[in-house]
Amino acid sequence: MVFNSISDKLIPIQIKGVGKVGCAVLKNLNKNEFKVTEASDSKSTISDPTGLNISEILNIKEHEKKNLNVYISSNNFYDFLDTANRPNIIIDSQETKLLNSHNNYNFYEKILRENNKVIFSARDTLFYGIDILLTEYSKNIGINAALNGIGRYLQSNLELLRNKCLSFSANCHPVSTFLIELIEKGESLENAINFGKEKRIFEYSIEDELIAKNAFISINIAANAIFGYKYDSSIFLQNLKEIDPDLIRYRKAKGKTTRLICSAQAEGAIHLSYLEIEEHSPLYCSSDCVSYSFNLGREKTHVVRGNGVGPLQTALAIFEDLNYLKNI
Ligand SMILES: NC(=O)c1ccc[n+]([C@@H]2O[C@H](COP(=O)([O-])OP(=O)(O)OC[C@H]3O[C@@H](n4cnc5c(N)ncnc54)[C@H](OP(=O)(O)O)[C@@H]3O)[C@@H](O)[C@H]2O)c1
Known part of the structure; x- marks a missing residue:
């Protein structure tokens, strides 16, 4: 009782x-x-x-x-x-x-x-x-x-975003960040994948992780929430396998880094690609978090970090x- x-x-x-x-x-x-x-x-x-x-x-x-x-x-x-x-x-x-x-x-x-x-x-x-x-x-x-x-x-901030946001970019694929950080330290992609398996960081098949399926899903969810358009199945997904490891290390050596950057425009375009970014870029973060940058027009930007990884x-x-x- x-x-x-x-x-x-x-x-x-x-x-x-x-x-x-x-x-x-x-x-x-x-x-x-x-x-x-x-x-x-x-x-x-x-x-x-x-x-x-x-x-x-x-x-x-x-x-x-x-x-x-x-x-x-x-x-x-x-x-x-x-x-x-x-x-x-x-x-x-x-x-x-x-x-x-x-x-x-x-x-x-x-x-x-x-x-x-x-x-x-x-x-x-x-x-x-x-x-x-x-x-x-x-x-x-x-x-x-x-x-x-x-x-x-x-x-x-949904109302503000729906009214003002013109575009946004996101570094929202911690798995590829994890692999890139190891490649930057001299590991091969294959070794990096094996470390990832040991740490149980993969949610999908390795092939799906290499084309950043999770990031594709996240960016579509955010774009649909803010801009209202449905996902476009023809979006080109770059495979991490196609990025030269020497290019990743070269960028690191000159003080920059490589991240899978997703971007969405109000008028309906979504892009995902492995880009060179500055280490002080708002989109720079390690594999334990994600970073989004919302362009609200008139040079106003909101940068938001999320720690919901793992x-x-x-x-x-x-x-x-x-x-x-x-x-x-
Ligand atoms: N892990 C992360 O860092 C992370 C971050 C953000 C979001 N998420 C999302 O959070 C969810 C859970 O992630 P997780 O890492 O916990 O995955 P997980 O370890 O694979 O767990 C998935 C669970 O869902 C159960 N399940 C599958 N089909 C079901 C059904 N029809 N009805 C009820 N339960 C069902 C599975 O049952 P069994 O035990 O019988 O297999 C399992 O217990 C995923 O959708 C993932 O995308 C994960």
Whole structure:
């Protein structure tokens, strides 16, 4: 009884996807304020309105590396959609699969229509329809983690950006920054990739990482949010394999560096390419963060850094959204 009355005061959260980011959220969640009432992985959903046993979930996913269907503290399994009528905060930290964009968009749009709140670290739903979600449900969504920690800036300044922003550029692919920094130090691309595998930094196949698929997704999400245009599948994606390692080292030797720079113009053009940049450029940053520079006209620029790279920092970016949304 005492347990239930405490539990009733906690804010319920549902986590869709308990992989690296989802587990980092569970580990760092303030248990005096929140309870996790549902959690799901690719095979099952577990639920307990009084709060799931977080240690057991972490043990299953991180140590036993099994699916949630072996969870025993609760036997109450049901479809995620069944909960859509209850106001709730849902964290989407499942794998980003662009092929699911449309279905996931419909799924979350229904949840939002029913007055729930959704915090996205996965990017597929946003890739499909961030412009509409921000227009219709801006107070009920969080996009901070999906944009590596700059999403809260984008949401807070959306009106200004939609009215004034002429173009923006971003260094938003920490994976290629990581590889380039190693090449600059004399490693081959192959060795750099092997270091990356050891550090488990790749979210996609190596081929997709070399063409910066994640950056392509992020820049499209930001451009769609601000300028309203949908992605253009004909965008040319440069492959890091095609950049001469000696050119990367030459730029470094003369005090400059190479970064994958993405740019988007208000009138609808998106470009991604590995460019030489100055080390004091606003777009310069290491592989532990991303940097965006928004051109607001009349020589006014906003430069924003995001630290939401890697599971822990992504979880912290989710908590920024959580702290904002819980009070609304
Ligand atoms: N890691 C980062 O630095 C970072 C930064 C920003 C954004 N993100 C985004 O955050 C998301 C999570 O990243 P991650 O590194 O945690 O990935 P991850 O380790 O691959 O975890 C993905 C999780 O999603 C689950 N899943 C897959 N399909 C599902 C479904 N249909 N329903 C429910 N759960 C499902 C997987 O289940 P199983 O455990 O059964 O496989 C797994 O638990 C990704 O979308 C990623 O793009 C990541």
